Amino acid sequence: MDIAAYEASGGYLAVRNAIRDLQPADVQAKVKDSNLRGRGGAGFPTGIKWGLVPMGPDAGTKYLVCNADEMEPNTFKDRLLMEGVPHQLIEGMLVAGYAIQATTGYIFLRGEYVKSAERLNAALAEARAAGLLGKNILGSGWSFELSVHTGAGRYICGEETALINSLEGRRANPRAKPPFPQIAGAWGRPTVVNNVESLSNLPHIINNGAEWFKGLSQGKSKDGGTKLYGCSGRVKRGGIYELPIGTSAREIIEEHAGGMRDGYTLKCWLPGGASTDFLMPEHLDLPMDFDSISKAGSRMGTGLIMAVDQTANMVSLVRNLEEFFARESCGWCTPCRDGLPWSVKMLIALEEGRGRMEDIEQLTKLTKALGPGRTFCAHAPGAMEPLQSALKFFRAEFEAGVAPAGTADADANIGLTGVVVNAKVA
Numbered sequence: 001m002d003i004a005a006y007e008a009s010g011g012y013l014a015v016r017n018a019i020r021d022l023q024p025a026d027v028q029a030k031v032k033d034s035n036l037r038g039r040g041g042a043g044f045p046t047g048i049k050w051g052l053v054p055m056g057p058d059a060g061t062k063y064l065v066c067n068a069d070e071m072e073p074n075t076f077k078d079r080l081l082m083e084g085v086p087h088q089l090i091e092g093m094l095v096a097g098y099a100i101q102a103t104t105g106y107i108f109l110r111g112e113y114v115k116s117a118e119r120l121n122a123a124l125a126e127a128r129a130a131g132l133l134g135k136n137i138l139g140s141g142w143s144f145e146l147s148v149h150t151g152a153g154r155y156i157c158g159e160e161t162a163l164i165n166s167l168e169g170r171r172a173n174p175r176a177k178p179p180f181p182q183i184a185g186a187w188g189r190p191t192v193v194n195n196v197e198s199l200s201n202l203p204h205i206i207n208n209g210a211e212w213f214k215g216l217s218q219g220k221s222k223d224g225g226t227k228l229y230g231c232s233g234r235v236k237r238g239g240i241y242e243l244p245i246g247t248s249a250r251e252i253i254e255e256h257a258g259g260m261r262d263g264y265t266l267k268c269w270l271p272g273g274a275s276t277d278f279l280m281p282e283h284l285d286l287p288m289d290f291d292s293i294s295k296a297g298s299r300m301g302t303g304l305i306m307a308v309d310q311t312a313n314m315v316s317l318v319r320n321l322e323e324f325f326a327r328e329s330c331g332w333c334t335p336c337r338d339g340l341p342w343s344v345k346m347l348i349a350l351e352e353g354r355g356r357m358e359d360i361e362q363l364t365k366l367t368k369a370l371g372p373g374r375t376f377c378a379h380a381p382g383a384m385e386p387l388q389s390a391l392k393f394f395r396a397e398f399e400a401g402v403a404p405a406g407t408a409d410a411d412a413n414i415g416l417t418g419v420v421v422n423a424k425v426a
Helices: 003-008 013-021 024-033 046-051 079-086 084-098 112-130 158-167 196-208 208-216 249-256 292-297 314-328 334-352 358-369 379-393 395-399
Strands: 063-068 105-110 145-150 189-193 224-234 237-243 264-271 305-310
Touching: 003 112, 013 196, 024 046, 024 063, 024 084, 024 196, 024 379, 046 084, 046 189, 063 158, 063 196, 079 084, 079 112, 079 196, 079 224, 084 105, 084 112, 084 189, 084 196, 084 314, 105 158, 112 145, 145 158, 145 395, 158 189, 158 249, 158 314, 189 196, 196 208, 196 334, 224 334, 237 249, 249 264, 249 305, 292 334, 314 395, 334 358, 334 379, 358 379, 358 395
Parallel strands: 063 105, 063 189, 105 145, 224 305
Antiparallel strands: 224 237, 264 305
């Protein structure tokens, strides 16, 4: 974790070589050729994102932001990188900052990651003392300041424009796009937001080249590099594993996580955090990359699998997830602000055996009404993914929560507020 040990293992060679031998456009080209796709969940190609930033002597002030606000349920990979190799992230930000000619960088860190903050700040002090941060870095004429900004604990800050608003001291509401942050981001200036894992790959791409990075996938995917995969749930060895991108879900669960614990079988699985669609055991042989999982009807997201065993009640599981999403809504748009609590109320009724068939139909309609293009950002559409897939694969469990006909709850009309109106007394 200290700079001496990091440099002894080749640390900061990438930024030194980039500044000495490469133009910013050359660094961008290397990253684009490497097929590195964003590791925060969306999978957008990193080099292409950089290519949208205005360059040249008249471009003015630009910002680089590391999205370290890791709050997706079941996701805990970036924490390990920041706690274990903080200088790698700093060097990655130096490479990215040089590539887009940013003048200032921020690590927007989840407030609960206290140990990460301590280690990152200690590493920043070492890098600054070594002349790797500040004015005229390594005599190049390029200056770059970098600091840690701890968040106040809102999941919506993982959305890049809400993050930027929070960084500016504003309420963490998403912004309308376009304009995209690469054109008008923090304080109205061009801004690139990259994930911790994405940035941590950059020193290795510069040191070893794009072809080497693409080769790390071992032909399992057209995407480049390795991926930090994870697995939680009732498996024998839950954790994080660095593997070639495109490794199958079966290998991750059965080999690296050791398979399900004795007495438990796999019922379904989430491929990459709470805001992805459930997949079934028959999907286990799919490559865990962005395109393959998308074609199966889900998203790879962060690549951290949650294995659900046969004892889980899907209504209860989904209700738990939707309560989280409802609580974390910024409240900016009506479908998300009102639709998510409404889904929770109906799920609670079904969970307690007092639901109605109309509730199931209404939940199905909500998955469309809160879907992509219907809300201001991707929060509500992400929340609908586990719900819509649970309804698709496990509808019988939802129907089991319908109250018998003739009871008050079964005949009630439950409005948005959860108030029961027009109840028929049996």
